[in-house]
Amino acid sequence: GLRKKEVNVLCLGLDNSGKTTIINQLKPANHSNHLGPLSEDWKHVSQVQAQEIVPTIGFNIEKFKSSSLSFTVFDMSGQSRYRNLWEHYYKESHAIIFVIDSGDKLRMVVAKEELDTLLNHDDIRIKKIPVLFFANKMDLRDAMSSVKVSQMLSLENIKDKPWHICASNAIKGEGLQEGLDWLQEQIA
Ligand code: GTP
Numbered sequence: 793g794l795r796k797k798e799v800n801v802l803c804l805g806l807d808n809s810g811k812t813t814i815i816n817q818l819k820p821a822n823h824s825n826h827l828g829p830l831s832e833d834w835k836h837v838s839q840v841q842a843q844e845i846v847p848t849i850g851f852n853i854e855k856f857k858s859s860s861l862s863f864t865v866f867d868m869s870g871q872s873r874y875r876n877l878w879e880h881y882y883k884e885s886h887a888i889i890f891v892i893d894s895g896d897k898l899r900m901v902v903a904k905e906e907l908d909t910l911l912n913h914d915d916i917r918i919k920k921i922p923v924l925f926f927a928n929k930m931d932l933r934d935a936m937s938s939v940k941v942s943q944m945l946s947l948e949n950i951k952d953k954p955w956h957i958c959a960s961n962a963i964k965g966e967g968l969q970e971g972l973d974w975l976q977e978q979i980a
């Protein structure tokens with residue numbers, strides 16, 4: 793049959809924002825636990841069991857397939873000491889998922905600094921790659937809305953790349969499918 797298009801997706805954002813939790817939701821082992829399983833279209837390549845999620849050291853690589861695409865997701869650590877690893881993967885990335893903890897008002901300015909650094913990087917600035925934002929942890933009582941998060945991050949200033957923001961609850965898997973469907977449309 794036809795070879796699936798190979799797509800590298802970089803998952804970025806501050807530590808504790810929920811990147812690994814989001815990516816774990818794409819694994820079929822987790823689907824039965826949740827109300828809205830991700831569509832049958834999303835198949836994980838290897839059979840990874842549900843594990844307790846710990847802060848990522850360095851990064852992890854996960855592979856997923858949809859009907860037309862073969863994804864390699866780079867789940868980067870958001871800890872400050874590892875953020876210098878991010879840029880090594882900019883050149884070969886075809887899409888970015890940027891995760892924000894909507895409840896972390898204190899560090900929203902840090903998230904904005906990291907986003908601005910990313911968008912101004914030589915290897916990203918010139919690329920028209922799609923950027924998907926998850927305003928994650930929407931279940932927290934004091935979570936900011938996705939509109940508020942997008943204002944705090946000045947997303948309206950991103951003119952040269954398609955971008956989209958979704959509110960999400962990675963623990964329940966809510967909001968993830970909408971974002972991933974958008975991303976897939978942009979790439980396909
Ligand atoms: P690093 O690997 O350190 O960069 O962090 P990360 O962005 O991968 O965050 P991780 O997925 O490890 O999640 C951090 C913590 O937030 C964990 O305790 C998760 O259970 C929790 N968490 C993730 N998503 C949500 C969410 O939507 N709501 C709530 N309430 N907690 C969440």
Ligand code: MG
Binds near residue numbers: 848868870
């Ligand atoms: Mg992680």
